[in-house]
Amino acid sequence: MPESKAKLLHKFRQAYGDGIIEGVVWEVPTPVPPSEHPYKYRLVYIVEGKRVIGYDNERGKGDHKHMGVLEVAYVFKNVPTLLADFKRDLEGAIS
Template identity: 60%
Template structure:
């Protein structure tokens, strides 16, 4: 049965970068997973962070039980995941917004 094979697949890293950006560091890690991380409905697990002076300034993730969300400073907001490309674009727009 084909669906049994999928359940045994491992997460596959799709994108990873860690580099200086502005006054801090940007780290982006995106994995394709065999089954969605509940309550997310897409096949991706991700963590995107912008850290300045050791403080998490912008963050996007989809931790189990919370689903897709973003952190802007101390505020946590829901995030509407569309695609990995849109995720990175939205994250970088928020990073740019806090840099100004």
């Protein structure tokens, strides 16, 4: 039986506001603990070398987001909602 591999769903890097946004979303064969969904993701907004906003589901931490120096839990629903939530926080950061 062939081994299942991660499937790249989204990858981007572009100028945004005063900084750069970068992101990658993978569909993975098994969830990244303690997340229970089949996605691994990292989305970030960087200004002058510093993370302003970040979303990720690091192994052992689960789904969370970084807002400046704060790290808070993030309730993952689906990939379109994840991207929309990230965009909403981006717009709030540059307004």
